[in-house]
Amino acid sequence: MPKVFGDFEIAEFWEPSDYANECYVDDIPSQADIARTEADLGYRLPKSYVELMSHQNGGIPRKRRHRTATRTSWSSDHIAIEGISAIGHRKRYSLCGGLGQQLWLEEWGYPSIGVYFADCPSAGHDMLCLDYRECGANGEPQVVHIDQEWDYQITFVAPNFEAFIRGLEGDEAFPV
Numbered sequence: 001m002p003k004v005f006g007d008f009e010i011a012e013f014w015e016p017s018d019y020a021n022e023c024y025v026d027d028i029p030s031q032a033d034i035a036r037t038e039a040d041l042g043y044r045l046p047k048s049y050v051e052l053m054s055h056q057n058g059g060i061p062r063k064r065r066h067r068t069a070t071r072t073s074w075s076s077d078h079i080a081i082e083g084i085s086a087i088g089h090r091k092r093y094s095l096c097g098g099l100g101q102q103l104w105l106e107e108w109g110y111p112s113i114g115v116y117f118a119d120c121p122s123a124g125h126d127m128l129c130l131d132y133r134e135c136g137a138n139g140e141p142q143v144v145h146i147d148q149e150w151d152y153q154i155t156f157v158a159p160n161f162e163a164f165i166r167g168l169e170g171d172e173a174f175p176v
Contacts, residue, residue: 005048005051005052005162005165008165008166010052010055010056011055012062013052013055013056013061013062013165014056014059014060014061014062015059015060015061015062017060019060020058020059020060020083022092023083023091023092023093024058024059024060024083024084024085024086024091024092024093025056025057025058025059025086025091026057026058026086026087026088026090026091026094027057027088027090028053028054028055028056028057029050029053029054029057029086029087029088033087033088034050034087036089037087037088037089037095037096040089040096040101041095041096041101041115042137043114043115043130043132043137043138043141044137044138044139045087045115045130046130046140046141046160046161046162048160048161048162048165049087049117049130049161050087052084052161052165053086053087057086057087057088058083058084058085058086058087058091058093058094059083059084059086060082060083060084061081061083061084061168062170063168063169063170064080064081064082064168064170064171065078065079065080065081065168065169065170065171065173065174066078066079066080066081066157066158066164066167066168066169067167067169068145068155068156068157069156070155070156072126072145072147072150072153072155073122073125073126073147073149073150074120074121074122074126074147075174077174078169078174079120079126079128079145079155079157080120080121081118081119081120081121081128081168082118082119082120082121083118083119084117084118085097085100085116085117085118085119093119095115095117099119100116101115101116104116104124104127108124108148109148109152110127110129110146110148110152111146111152111154113129113131113132113133113144113154114129114130114131114132114133114141114144115129115130115132115141116128116129116146117129117130120145122149124148125147125148125149126145126146126147126148126149127145127146127148128143128144128145128146128157128164129143129144129145129146130142130143130161131143131144131154140160141160141161142156142157142158142159142160143156143157143158143159143160143161143163143164144156144157145157
């Protein structure tokens with residue numbers, strides 16, 4: 001598989017923790033795991049998502065904030081995430097796990113525009129989504145923030161998943 005991230009230091013990306021291991025981190029996905037997950041979601045995952053998960057499948061990033069051009073319920077200039085979902089079905093926060101895609105669509109009423117891949121500190125009141133509305137189910141989705149508290153307002157975050165990952169910043173970039 002061609003490397004999407006190139007010079008990105010993936011080894012330094014994830015924050016090790018027992019909680020991440022219990023709830024987010026799953027085994028590295030096989031081609032069969034990827035195919036089953038994509039079939040269940042109804043979307044082809046971005047190559048950059050699959051590549052990142054081929055190093056560690058899900059977890060909590062060290063840097064968890066991303067700038068936005070517009071205000072959200074979280075902040076006037078950025079969003080924050082808790083973790084990124086694993087490809088698969090086994091872990092609680094996996095894309096197809098108990099706190100994955102189906103929960104956000106069926107129980108929380110999030111719009112069916114793509115794949116919900118990252119939770120936020122609000123415990124479900126806002127989410128990050130791979131938005132396939134413009135590219136179709138097999139295209140390269142953009143990343144958006146969806147705010148349940150603001151009538152499911154959709155805020156653009158990044159043009160694609162790789163740009164989202166590269167744009168994550170630490171808490172120190174956003175002084176209180």
